Each structure stands twice: as structure tokens, then as C-alpha cells.
Amino acid sequence: MRQRVLAKYPDAQTYFIDYPAIPVNVLDPNYLPHYRDSIAKGINALTGFLNSFATRCSGSAVVLAGYSQGAHVAGDVYQGLGKAAQDMVVGLTLLGDPRFNPDQAVIDVGPYDPHRVGVWQARGPGTVRTIPAARTNAVRSYCLAGDPVCNYSFADAVACAPISRLYCSHLHYADAGFTNRAGDWLNDRIASAGWSQEGLTAAHTGFNTNDSTITTGNAGKLKRAWQYAGSAGWIFSRPVVWRDEVVFSAFDPATSTSQLNAVSFKTGVLLWQKQLNGWGCHPLTDGTRVLIQTDQGLFAYNLADGSAAWSQTSLTGGGCSVGSGALDGRTAYVLTSTSVAKVDSFSGTVLWRNDLPVYMVSGLAVWANGVYAVTRLVPNYPAAQQGRLYTLNATTGNLVWSKTTAVTMDGTPAVADGLVYVGTQYASQGMLAFDTGNGAIRWQRKDVSQFWQTPAVTPNAVLVTNNSGTTTAVIRALNPRTGATLWQKTTPMPSAGGDPVVANGVVYFGTGINGSLVNAVRLDNGATVATLQLASGSTNFEISPAVVNGTVLSTLNTDLGTRQPSLQAFRLP
Known part of the structure; x- marks a missing residue:
């Protein structure tokens, strides 16, 4: 043991x-x-x-x-x-x-x-x-x-x-x-001591099985516990949590610099802050280190005080223009524009790197000794740009199989129970579920359009959000094995660009424009149990909640950097 x-x-x-x-x-x-x-x-x-x-x-x-x-x-x-x-x-x-x-x-x-x-x-x-x-x-x-x-x-x-x-x-x-x-x-x-990365685990399922504090019966009593207001800029980062620290990044388009911020999980008080050159996004934490990629490289800081631990300037990231890497224990899997690398998160040692013949790697997930990387192939105009899903052996980095699609795939995949779920913004392709064993497409939903979004996956449902027009959005629960609709719910505002998450029978997802909200609905039927208002009258594009230790956390991005962004926490009284 x-x-x-x-x-x-x-x-x-x-x-x-x-x-x-x-x-x-x-x-x-x-x-x-x-x-x-x-x-x-x-x-x-x-x-x-x-x-x-x-x-x-x-x-x-x-x-x-x-x-x-x-x-x-x-x-x-x-x-x-x-x-x-x-x-x-x-x-x-x-x-x-x-x-x-x-x-x-x-x-x-x-x-x-x-x-x-x-x-x-x-x-x-x-x-x-x-x-x-x-x-x-x-x-x-x-x-x-x-x-x-x-x-x-x-x-x-x-x-x-x-x-x-x-x-x-x-x-x-x-x-x-x-x-x-x-x-x-x-x-x-x-x-489970925290929320270590986008989608909680290396498989990016967004399904927290360990938090039982908030229920369908008491979610309506959630109140804002604190709010941390940062400087003007964009917050595209999902919050990550370890015990009493919440870490997130913000980008200032005026200076092309980023901030890595750590605040108290209990109170929201700033604990430490690091200035980063370039566009930094999607931090990961293993409880000792915080890893973040910018277009200048991969950097690690000590979680306790923000002091520098190590750097790998050869592993440059694409900031928030691409999806997230993954952290499995003390092993990080990160992406550059055209490669995937395995890194020891404690020492910074690069354990392997696989350079792929692609235009861009847009996201990856790790499950059962497989690394599943979503990529775009080199454009061949006027033909549509194709996508390709690569599966690499997590131990060696060697190719296991790849599958090419007619148009591109976007963002970070989610993996569970032998299936890889990948979205795209194009209605001609929609959402796909691939077999982890051989890449065969098990089902496809052309009516599910996801723009750089990752679904939440439970044993009995895949939760996906997508825009259905300029004024409404749809969240759907799909059968994980067939893609059939279990239920769907229309909201009065467009969905935000973040990802849904699930904890203790409740699904949390963001909607924005003229009142930015985290919506909480029942996992079994989609009935609303709570709405948590982040701001009124704020245009927002990134609302990605995290649910950990009886707390709902969400960053609030702002309208192209013209308003003050924030990180907010909601708890039961």
C-alpha cells in the first residue's frame, strides 16, 4: 500500500x-x-x-x-x-x-x-x-x-x-x-484534498465524488462567502485548490504579462502573487508545486510561498488560446504548440517528449496509462482544416493510435470508462466519443457544439453546454455509452465559455451577459436548485466553477479587460 x-x-x-x-x-x-x-x-x-x-x-x-x-x-x-x-x-x-x-x-x-x-x-x-x-x-x-x-x-x-x-x-x-x-x-x-487542475483529475471529468456537503436539498441556501477582486485584465484561468490555498492566473492584455495569484480558501485574502512574462493560463498543483505555462515556458513555484522552484523554457505554451495539460500525482503532462511532454512536477525533469506532425495541440487528458491529445492538422486551404486525436503511452510517450476527423476538434478532452469525449465548434461534426482502445467513433452528436469546452462525465451522464442562439443556451445530459439525450434544459442567457462540473448530484455551469451566474441543477433531471450571481450587468465569457470542500468557486472574467475581474466563493451559512 x-x-x-x-x-x-x-x-x-x-x-x-x-x-x-x-x-x-x-x-x-x-x-x-x-x-x-x-x-x-x-x-x-x-x-x-x-x-x-x-x-x-x-x-x-x-x-x-x-x-x-x-x-x-x-x-x-x-x-x-x-x-x-x-x-x-x-x-x-x-x-x-x-x-x-x-x-x-x-x-x-x-x-x-x-x-x-x-x-x-x-x-x-x-x-x-x-x-x-x-x-x-x-x-x-x-x-x-x-x-x-x-x-x-x-x-x-x-x-x-x-x-x-x-x-x-x-x-x-x-x-x-x-x-x-x-x-x-x-x-x-x-x-481529493483539493481541485488540482481543470476538470479536477488528469482525465478532466469534472466529477467530484468526495464532496457531500452541498446537496440538491440545501444548494439553494448557498451565499457568497468572499470575493477577491484583481486588477483590470482577463481571468481565463480555472481556479485550482489545495487545502487552504486557491490559485488562479490573470492576464493583462495592455502589458502582455500575467499574474499568478494565491488566496486563502477560507477568507479570500491574498497570500502571494507572482508576475509572469507572457500569457499564462491553466495552473496545476500537486500540493507542493504550482505549475503554469506561458508563451515563455513552463514554470514551477512552491505552493507555500510562491517562491520559484524550477523552469523549462523549452516547453512554451499557448496561454489560454489552447486547452489544459494534466497532472497525475507528481507527474505533469503538458503541451506545446506541436508536442506533448511528460515532466516530473517536483524536479522539472522532462521524462519524455513527443513532437507531433500537427499545426497545433489544443488539449490533452490522461487515463489508464494513456495520454489523449487533441490536435489540429496543418491547414490545406480551401479544404477544411482536419483534426486528429493521438493516443500516447503514458510511460514511454510512444504512439498507440491516432484518429483523423474531417474538421478540427477543440480544447481539452474528458476520458472515462473507455471513452474519450471531444467537442468542436463546427455543426458538421459536433461532439464525438472515441473508443480508448482503437479510436473508433462510438457515437456522434452534430447538434452539440462546444467551443473550447470540456464536458463533465459521471458513470451515468455526460454533461455538455452549448450556445443555441444569441439569447439562450442549452445544457444537456447525454447517455455516456450512446450519446442519447437523457434530459436538456434551456437557460435564458448564453452559456459561458467555461466547463460544467458535478458534485453530489448537482451540476454547476456558467451563463453570462447581463447578469453572470453559476447555475446549479439536479443531475437526475436538470431541475434548478440554485443560481449564484457573480455580477449583474457584466459581460462574461469564462465561468468555470469548481466544487471542493463544501465550497463553490468561480472566476469572473470581464468584457475584454475593461472591468475588474474577480474570484468568488459560495458556501452554506
Whole structure:
């Protein structure tokens, strides 16, 4: 499990909590008092460590993992922490927990017997573990069938006795693949500590499965919590978040310079600011570094204070005239005008670069060891400019397959469940869904026109916005496998140039002109649950919300730089 996490976050710090644990032997008549004493010492050791760590490193994200007696300790400590320390723990995995509760299916994983409880209740004086509903998204408890520690039976306990030579499933979590599964889940939880990039993940699905604070029932109570007003210019950047920092970029067309801004997630107060030469857009953050491309190169800054970390001037970007790169753990995938590169986000080392025979790379996404790059081919007037989707091996950068389309494709793709979703502004082509295995077009919607927009993708719906005229816009929910319309909703204002996102059954998307709004509608039927006004009477083209840690964030761009842009946060009272 530890190796799984370090493979994605190689600079993460790991700590082993030492305490006098005792061997499992539930048939020993003296086992219970010895176990109680051991548990108490383990709880004291881990609680002291976490409280000290929370004081020293308050902005960090922590994941906990415990096996057997360690699961008992880790679970009890997590449930006993104060709110600040508990909020710091973004993920807790328990394997073979003696307090396993088979009736809490929302956190339970594995082929366990639903009629058997953990040994702590079955044989001891304790109870099963119940995680409060507000915290279940941060906890997973793994239990194998036949494990007498989490799924007690006397026969299985005999099989696991020290003198037994019988098969003991309690010793086989790694063999069954559950340590790898738990490690992958912890990696997802680390990523959930913020909104690290456009579309949340490297696949750019815009689907936050970890935020349960705002619901269809309470979204109508959202109020503006703060507003940060920047200097005159354009904000095309999507906001990115890590713990208590929100980072976004702004461009001043008068000076051809950009600002990289970090403000407090809690209050909106400016924390630091960096001046950048050229047009900078679409920052990425891994929790340690902030990466941003300009037409001068790729630059990394330390998230804590904005100090420079490294630069790669050979990796020049196209600013906001193209889509976004992607960040997968500590690995960044970035695009230049005609190439895709893989970069270590901590050191700046270029791991590979693939120069493509194209006119422009307009966006990319990463999913299941594939890099999916949307490109435009060299114009051949008077024929229409063609598009091409490239799939590269994420490990080597080598070409896997490519697919050419009759007209260009635009912006950043989204990838999920074996399909790549790509939009275009041209009605002759519309939106396409490609098979990730071979590039075959699985469906096409010519009536869905997206100008540099990325859809949001959930297991049951693809959410797309597009202009349907000068005064109205349409948001649609499409079947991910067929493209068929599930529902659609017309809004009284044109859609903004940003991307829709989804969290906890609510879809958020922007509309603009004469009142710029973030609209919140139900994922299941499109019914409106809230409208969040960013400004009245402001012409706007970029409204790209992010929903993280009970907060809706959105930048407000302005009319060609003539009004003051802003970043705004909305929360429940």
C-alpha cells in the first residue's frame, strides 16, 4: 500500500507508529487484557503524533492505513480526533479491522460475510465501528471472507491460531489485491484534498465524488462567502485548490504579462502573487508545486510561498488560446504548440517528449496509462482544416493510435470508462466519443457544439453546454455509452465559455451577459436548485466553477479587460 502511494507521490513522507502490538491469538485466555493494554498504548502514540503533526504542518493532507490491530488503533484514533486534526486526514483505510461493521456497506469492501461482525464485538467487550455519515467518504474498511479478526467465527479463529497450519485469510490481503486497491483509493483521496487542475483529475471529468456537503436539498441556501477582486485584465484561468490555498492566473492584455495569484480558501485574502512574462493560463498543483505555462515556458513555484522552484523554457505554451495539460500525482503532462511532454512536477525533469506532425495541440487528458491529445492538422486551404486525436503511452510517450476527423476538434478532452469525449465548434461534426482502445467513433452528436469546452462525465451522464442562439443556451445530459439525450434544459442567457462540473448530484455551469451566474441543477433531471450571481450587468465569457470542500468557486472574467475581474466563493451559512 505504501509503495502504491509513493509511486504516485514520490516525495510524500511516510511514518510508522511504533507501539507494543501483540500477536493475534483470540484463543489465548489472557489475550483480552494484553490486547486492551496494547490498544491503549497504540492510541496514545498515534494521537500524540497526529496532534503534533497538525500543529507543525497544518496545511498538509494526511492518509492513515492500519492492518489488524493497527486498524483498530487507526480507526479509534481517527474517530476521536478534534475537527481540525480530523479534517487533515483525507483518507483512512482499515484492513482486517477487529471492529468491522458488516452493516455499513458505504465504507465496507471485500467478500465478507454480512452476518459476521469483528472479533472485538463477537468475543470481546466492545462494539463494531460506525463511521458518521459526514465522514464515510473518507473511510474504507476491507475484510476478506474467513478472516476471524473482521468476520469472526470460531472455526476461522482456529485456522488462524499460531500453531495451526490451516489457511488463514487474515494473512492474505496482499495476495488478494486489497493492499493495492487500498493504495489506489488513498491516492484518489490525496487528490481529493483539493481541485488540482481543470476538470479536477488528469482525465478532466469534472466529477467530484468526495464532496457531500452541498446537496440538491440545501444548494439553494448557498451565499457568497468572499470575493477577491484583481486588477483590470482577463481571468481565463480555472481556479485550482489545495487545502487552504486557491490559485488562479490573470492576464493583462495592455502589458502582455500575467499574474499568478494565491488566496486563502477560507477568507479570500491574498497570500502571494507572482508576475509572469507572457500569457499564462491553466495552473496545476500537486500540493507542493504550482505549475503554469506561458508563451515563455513552463514554470514551477512552491505552493507555500510562491517562491520559484524550477523552469523549462523549452516547453512554451499557448496561454489560454489552447486547452489544459494534466497532472497525475507528481507527474505533469503538458503541451506545446506541436508536442506533448511528460515532466516530473517536483524536479522539472522532462521524462519524455513527443513532437507531433500537427499545426497545433489544443488539449490533452490522461487515463489508464494513456495520454489523449487533441490536435489540429496543418491547414490545406480551401479544404477544411482536419483534426486528429493521438493516443500516447503514458510511460514511454510512444504512439498507440491516432484518429483523423474531417474538421478540427477543440480544447481539452474528458476520458472515462473507455471513452474519450471531444467537442468542436463546427455543426458538421459536433461532439464525438472515441473508443480508448482503437479510436473508433462510438457515437456522434452534430447538434452539440462546444467551443473550447470540456464536458463533465459521471458513470451515468455526460454533461455538455452549448450556445443555441444569441439569447439562450442549452445544457444537456447525454447517455455516456450512446450519446442519447437523457434530459436538456434551456437557460435564458448564453452559456459561458467555461466547463460544467458535478458534485453530489448537482451540476454547476456558467451563463453570462447581463447578469453572470453559476447555475446549479439536479443531475437526475436538470431541475434548478440554485443560481449564484457573480455580477449583474457584466459581460462574461469564462465561468468555470469548481466544487471542493463544501465550497463553490468561480472566476469572473470581464468584457475584454475593461472591468475588474474577480474570484468568488459560495458556501452554506
